[in-house]
Amino acid sequence: MASSARCEERPANRLKHEASPYLLKHATNPVDWYPWGEEAFAAAREQDKPILLSIGYLTCHWCNVMEEESFSDPQVAALINDVFIPIKVDREERPDIDQIYMKACHLLSPACGWPLTLFLSQEGKPFYAGTYIPKENRFGRIGLLNLIPRVKELWAHERESVLKSADSVNAAIISSTIQLPGGDMNGSQLDAAFLAFAQDFDTQYGGFGRSSKFPKPLNLLFLLRYWNRTGNNHALTIVDKTLEAMRQGAIYDHLGYGFHRYTTDRMWRLPHFEKMLYDQALLATAYLEAYQVTGHEKYADTAKEVLDYVLQYMTAENGGFYSAESADSEGVEGKFYLWSVKEIKNVLDQQEAAQAIRIFHIMEDGNYVEPVTGEKTGQNILFIEQGADKIAEFEKIRSKLLSARNMRQRPELDDKVLTDWNGLMIGALAKAAQVLDQPQYGKAAKHGAQFILHNLRSREGKLFHRWRGGRAGLSPTAADYSFMIWGLLELYGWDFDPTWLQHALGLHADLVENYWDEKLGGFYLTAHNTTSLLPRIKESSDTAIPSSNAVSMYNLLKLSRLTGNHAFEEMADTISSLLSPRVKDSPLAFPMLLATLDLALSPSQEVVIVGLKHADDTEKMLQALRKNYVPNAVVLFKPADEENPAINKYAEFTEFMSAIDNKATAYVCTNFKCNFPTTDPAKMLESLRTISEKPR
Structure with a gap:
């Protein structure tokens, strides 16, 4: 490949390490190129040059286009080296840098995304921001x-x-980082948020918005909780239609499974093909x-397929x-996933090919449109109608096409391990093990957690952000802590x-010590002892992943109810108050916080199962909880055959709970005041329903 040839011909720059x-x-x-650091800024001062800051990530198509088209071109490189000190940043390694300069982009440009291209003063203050910039003038863009x-x-x-312009932008960035607490939030914020999500819902094709479509699973998690709270069936309809549309659309890989990052159209048929770990987890x-709520096996099957793809x-x-x-x-976006009619006919027999052409909407001139030119390419992306994957021939056709596709060059793998994203996947796998009663997912979650705790933790117990090739490094963010606690x-x-x-309590203590704002509340994204040119920010709104403050608030409420420590709930309330003004103004930006607010406003539901681990009656109790949708309950287990079980240390309120007649026994409590214990799973669920139906 061309890139390999370049590697052989050119000496490496400072990024080689x-x-x-x-x-x-x-x-x-x-x-x-320089990596982000003092060396680059010192060079800018010494050589009296501005800085070119380029932020991207490996699986970003247009980042790769810009690397191939411009950064590998000697003419462009000579200009850059003459005028700038160039700095290259991986946004996934340095979300703190990315978030600050994305704020700058929104202040300076009508269009923002990745690659993110900025020109900075020698102090790191931005005076120009854009995204993909071509080598030469093209499509109305200056080159x-x-x-x-x-x-x-x-x-x-x-x-x-x-420099005056840069100072002005920098002042606006700093101003945007200042958050003053507002009042308490209540159920009316949930109602207002639901109306906003309902208005944003695409009633024809599912999802949210009317142009490019991102999956937005956090929206769905909030809407499921809103349905559970209110019984509003329209909330469930939105979730159902969106999950169905995504599973049938080309945003889903129907052969190898897993979801692509987003589609450029509203019908879910023109994906950008990268597959992100966080999307699979969420x-x-x-x-x-949705499977817990509806009992629809298609949702369980989709979750299993996604997780099997990840594993x-x-x-x-x-x-x-x-x-x-x-x-x-092979240098082409989506090539691994696209098919011509000829390729289909070469892999399948005549009858199977006819079936595949019908099932996957394959056309002789192609159904895939080139995103930039809008022209058909003769290639096809696979999507289906409801139920098409259940016909008798589907699995045989899928298997043959997948085997043929596996002979192609696979897309490049970004093999770095990120603590925050791993926390999300650990949580998803552990939830799947519970809901689906599939222990292989729990074992994978356990293996992943052990890897993070053993390899991305310093001797002092502090986390690292990234591991690759045997090397752990980079300062952690609040997201690394909060997402890992969620997973644990x-x-x-x-x-x-x-x-x-x-481990969760230990990580939480580190998070509070190093990231908590003692004056106004909330967690800073970076630690107190971090030396940086950049202002410290507190994540508030969600993006494709939830904000660290929303997840921290969720964790605090869960920890409070698991341990009986009300200090955790008080801290969660401080976060809620800090973010309330923004939630009221822009509810669509805060689905994770809204889902957490539902938890905060709901009566506490603590369930303690006392029994023998893995005994049939214990498993029946647990399966009754896991098969039902009880998102606001916390469940603890106390082994009946241990004199002083370890759980008593973390949840002292369980100390005097015991099994009745040597049977698995459930204690259902609200605010740690418990109903009469029961050995009947149905009565346990009825007690939970009674609590959840109390006035809120």
Whole structure:
């Protein structure tokens, strides 16, 4: 391949010592890249140059286009090296840098995304922001060959004006990071949020919005809780239609499973093909919860397929989970996933080919439209109608096509292991083990958690953000802590090993010590002792992944109810108050916080099962809980055959609970005041329903 040839011909730049696959991909560019750090900023001051900051990630198609088209081009590189000190950042390694400069982009440009391209002062203050910039003028976009000389002129002759603009943008960024607490939130915020989500819902094709479609599983998690709270069936209809549409659409890989990142159309048929670990985790969770609500096996099947894809293609032998698979193979976006009619007929017999053409909507001139030109390519992306995957021939056709596809060059794998995203996947697998009664998923979650705790933790117990190739490194963010705690709490809910609670409480203590704002509340994204040019921010709104503060609030409420420690709930209330003004103004940006608010406003539901581990009557109790949708309950297990079980240490209120007549016994409590214990799973569920129906 061309990139391999370039690697052989060119000396490596400063990125050669980095661990990120994305940065290493640029290590043989003729651009004199620096990694983010003081060396780059010192060079900018010494050479009196502005900074070009390029932020992207390995599986981003347009990031790869810009690398191939411009950063590998000697003419462009010579211009960049002459005018700038260039810095390259992997946004997945440094979400703190990415979030600050994305704020700058929204202040400076009408269109933002990745690759994110900025010009900075020597102090790191932005004065220009954009996304993909072509080499030459094209599609109404100015090219780098024209833009860079203009910047050189501005820096030489109008620097005062440029720096004044940078100061103004920087001040606006700092101002945007200041959050003052508001009032308490209540059920009216949930009602207002539901109306906003209902209005944003695409009634024709499912999902949210009317153009590009992202999966937005966090929206669905909130809407399921809203349905559970109110009985509003329209909330459930939105979830049903969206989950169905995504599963049938081309955003789903019907041969190898897993979800692509998003589609550029509203019908879910023109995907950007990268597959992200966090999407698989959060979507699997949404399908599992929908299965609990509806009992529809198609949702359980989808969750299993997604998780099986992750275990096959995105899991390291050591137990960690890789970050993503790229959109591109052989330098072409989506090539791995697209089919011509001829290719279909070469793989299948005549009858099977006819069936496949009908099932997958395959056309002679292709059903796939090139995203930039809008022209058909002769290639087809596979999507189905409801029930098509249940016909007798489907599995045979799928298997043959998958075998043929596996002979192609697979998209590039981003094999770095990120603590925060691994926390999400650990949680999804542990939930699947509970809901589906499939222990292999729990074992994978346990293996993943053990890997993070053993390999991405310092001797002092602090987390690292990234592991790759035997190297752990990078300072953790609040998301690393909060997402891992979430995963550990789900893991405790699967095997009831108190060690997971111990680890969760230990990580929470580190999080509070190093990230909590003692004055206004909330967690900063970066630690107190972090030295950085950038202002510290508190994540509030969700993106494709939930904000660290929303997940922390969720964890605090769960920990409060698991342990009986009300200090956790008070801290959660502080986060709620801090974020309330923004939630009231823009509910669509806060689905995770809204789902957590439902938990906060609901009567507490603590269930303690006292029995013999793995005994039939214990398993019946647990399965009754796990097959039903009780999102606001916390479940603890106390082994009846241990004199002083470890759970008593973490949940003192369980100390005097015992089994009745040597049978598995459920204690259903609200605010730690318990109903009469029962050995009947049906009576246990009835007690939970009674609690949930109390006025809120």
